[in-house]
Amino acid sequence: xxxxxxxxxxxxxxxxxxxxxxxxxIKRRDNDVHKPNTWDIPGGRLALGENPFEGLxxxxxxxxxxxxxxxxxxDVHHFIREDQQKITMIIFLCKSxxxxxxxxxxxxxxxxxxxxxxxxxxxxxLFGVVNKVERYITTSSY
Numbered sequence: 001x002x003x004x005x006x007x008x009x010x011x012x013x014x015x016x017x018x019x020x021x022x023x024x025x026i027k028r029r030d031n032d033v034h035k036p037n038t039w040d041i042p043g044g045r046l047a048l049g050e051n052p053f054e055g056l057x058x059x060x061x062x063x064x065x066x067x068x069x070x071x072x073x074x075d076v077h078h079f080i081r082e083d084q085q086k087i088t089m090i091i092f093l094c095k096s097x098x099x100x101x102x103x104x105x106x107x108x109x110x111x112x113x114x115x116x117x118x119x120x121x122x123x124x125x126l127f128g129v130v131n132k133v134e135r136y137i138t139t140s141s142y
Contacts, residue, residue: 012089013056014043015068016126016133019096022112023130025122026063029108034081039123041091042066056092064110065102068094074136075129091129093136 017024025039032038044059046052053070060068075091101110113121115134122130 008084009086010088011046011052012044012087013046013052013059014041014089014091015056015060015070015094016041016074016091016129017060017066017068017094017096018115018133018137019112021115023115023122023133024064024066024096024101025111025113026103026107027109027111029106032106034083041126043089043091052090056094060094063104063107065098065100067097069097070094072136074132077125093133 015024024041026042028035028038028040030036042060042063043056044063046055050058056070057068060066071093073090074093077089077091078087079089080086103110115130119127119130
């Protein structure tokens with residue numbers, strides 16, 4: 001732990017928003033620093049000391065204009081970005097409470113995709129999350 005630097009560690013939250021068996025994907029702009037022109041789900045980094053639930057609601061509102069209900073944490077991913085930032089990302093299953101999507105300047109388009117679509121339609125890192133959400137929805141009173 002001698003090399004641990006808090007400035008290189010981030011906690012991120014993501015909203016896996018399901019509506020009528022469809023998932024909301026948003027596409028990053030071509031000038032995005034980390035992953036230009038890639039599909040993603042809403043979310044982002046927490047501010048220092050920020051509650052994950054409030055941070056996720058804030059990030060989702062900023063990126064999509066949507067208000068959400070957080071249902072359950074569904075997955076956690078750990079990875080190191082190309083800039084050596086260590087990221088712990090918590091993915092939450094969410095419901096949209098509003099309809100009108102207004103993308104932020106960070107994103108160029110959005111789409112609702114059927115949950116049972118071909119896996120190629122999803123970002124690769126979401127494959128396992130889609131499976132977990134499908135299992136949760138079919139075995140609960142979602």
